[in-house]
Amino acid sequence: MTQMRLHLSFPEERVREPIVYEICRTFPVVVNIRRADISENSGWMELEMDGELADIERTVVYLRDRGVIVAPLEKSILEG
Amino acid sequence: MNRPSAPHRESDTARGEGSQPSSAGSKIKGLKCRECGRLYPAVAMHICEFCFGPLEVDYDYEAIATRLSRRSIEEGPKSLWRYHELLPVTGAPTVGLNAGMTPLVHAKRLGKLLGLDNLYLKNDTVNHPTLSFKDRVVAVAMTRARELGFDTVACASTGNLANSVSAHAASVGMKCFVFIPHDLEAGKILGNLIYSPTVVAVRGNYDDVNRLCSEIGGEYPWAFVNINIRPYYAEGSKSLAFETAEQLGWRIPDQVVVPIASGSLLTKIKKGFQEFEKLGIVPANPGLRVNGAQAEGCSPVYRAFISGKNHLVPVKPNTIAKSLAIGNPADGFYSLDVVFKSKGAIAAATDPEIVEGMKLLAETEGIFAETAGGVTVASLKKLCEEGRIKRSELTVAYITGNGLKTMEALAGALPEPVSIDASLASFRKNVNPSN
Numbered sequence: 001m002t003q004m005r006l007h008l009s010f011p012e013e014r015v016r017e018p019i020v021y022e023i024c025r026t027f028p029v030v031v032n033i034r035r036a037d038i039s040e041n042s043g044w045m046e047l048e049m050d051g052e053l054a055d056i057e058r059t060v061v062y063l064r065d066r067g068v069i070v071a072p073l074e075k076s077i078l079e080g
Numbered sequence: 081m082n083r084p085s086a087p088h089r090e091s092d093t094a095r096g097e098g099s100q101p102s103s104a105g106s107k108i109k110g111l112k113c114r115e116c117g118r119l120y121p122a123v124a125m126h127i128c129e130f131c132f133g134p135l136e137v138d139y140d141y142e143a144i145a146t147r148l149s150r151r152s153i154e155e156g157p158k159s160l161w162r163y164h165e166l167l168p169v170t171g172a173p174t175v176g177l178n179a180g181m182t183p184l185v186h187a188k189r190l191g192k193l194l195g196l197d198n199l200y201l202k203n204d205t206v207n208h209p210t211l212s213f214k215d216r217v218v219a220v221a222m223t224r225a226r227e228l229g230f231d232t233v234a235c236a237s238t239g240n241l242a243n244s245v246s247a248h249a250a251s252v253g254m255k256c257f258v259f260i261p262h263d264l265e266a267g268k269i270l271g272n273l274i275y276s277p278t279v280v281a282v283r284g285n286y287d288d289v290n291r292l293c294s295e296i297g298g299e300y301p302w303a304f305v306n307i308n309i310r311p312y313y314a315e316g317s318k319s320l321a322f323e324t325a326e327q328l329g330w331r332i333p334d335q336v337v338v339p340i341a342s343g344s345l346l347t348k349i350k351k352g353f354q355e356f357e358k359l360g361i362v363p364a365n366p367g368l369r370v371n372g373a374q375a376e377g378c379s380p381v382y383r384a385f386i387s388g389k390n391h392l393v394p395v396k397p398n399t400i401a402k403s404l405a406i407g408n409p410a411d412g413f414y415s416l417d418v419v420f421k422s423k424g425a426i427a428a429a430t431d432p433e434i435v436e437g438m439k440l441l442a443e444t445e446g447i448f449a450e451t452a453g454g455v456t457v458a459s460l461k462k463l464c465e466e467g468r469i470k471r472s473e474l475t476v477a478y479i480t481g482n483g484l485k486t487m488e489a490l491a492g493a494l495p496e497p498v499s500i501d502a503s504l505a506s507f508r509k510n511v512n513p514s515n
Contacts (some may be wrong), residue, residue: 004295005127005132007408009393009394009408011393034131034132035131035132037391039391042391042393044391046132060291069394069408070287070291071287071290071291071394071408072290072291072293072294072295073127073132073294074126074127074290074294074306074307074310074410075394075408075409075410076286076290076342076394076406076407076408076409076410077236077290077293077294077306077307077410078236078237078238078286078289078290078406079214079237079240079241079306079341079342079403079406
């Protein structure tokens, strides 16, 4: 069992969709939303995701395929 | 659900608590969450367990004020370590002893061209040992990492940071792991391999390297300078502000122009000036305007600025300014906040404008900067044209890396040499001596 902390950014066209509900129904992962700011045009969310590593990986791919930008909590850590 | 082995929950060993002294030293109280203010010990961690906000070093300024003065600074070494009292290490520095104290150049020729009488350039293209401002942050991060008992240092990077971490690790014999995307240019990989770190080329894109390093940072007892050591690492950037103030004769400029990648540099330069003011080292200058510079091909902070919003939308980077190409910047929101509150501005430069900025800087001041320097100069030019910087204002622009690192950006942008036969006649025929 693994836990990952993720930062999700939602584009405008996805911001009205129940994506967190969908991933919890589709994959055996537990999502705990810790911080979020969603407006009508865009939004972000920081959450903990518990599950088997392979299931978390599949969830991340699913989110990215839906246009959600998924990053570690640190966001972009590549510098210079 | 049980969480027996959580990669992102740093273990005590990974935090360096095993060798952590009971007190982190009289000047460091600990770490403090920038969002909720919760306090933590000064160990290797970077995110608040409660609200996920970023952690910052919490200093005991009253204790520091009893020891710090202009004189104590002037008596210190000719490096960033002369500001040791305001850097997050408890003992004597052990890594990067010659980093910092780079020239502050009075840019008269560039200033004249831009209509500025008092333009200065903080020239970190000659920083030691790897010719970029990263030598500052890495010197501080690795000194702190050694204090915390780490014997291995690591980073995720595509260039300057990897260079600096590898060089500093070699200089003190620390084990070093550098993580890069697998398709990075060969030249950049060689520039790291010369220092003999373990270079790990990850089969994936930048996002994949990001995520993997974040996982590894929680699992292995390594000092990832830009992950679990980040609160200490970022503080090294303050030395740019300290040096600027001292080199200007103990005063704070009216305007600064700072390139934005993660946004950390801009916020720490502002913090450095504030600390000097707070401790009475320099007179306060409430009129200081902090301006940002981004490459248009990766400009989430600029876009938020011009739309008047404080929410950043991540972007896919597409610019020649690779060292600024962070599409989802960790300190983007905070840098935007500093710019708004100081009544500064942010400008962005296209790739051709970046090259023009590099050429302008070289032609007028004899400084060969990397693409990030081109972004800064091009943005400075735009800010002047927009009337945001006045002729008489004391202005400092930060040039953060050497042009030798990004030679490929100039391919095809410069004229060919004049080719002649080895005769005076050929010289006279082909070369205009009045040029």
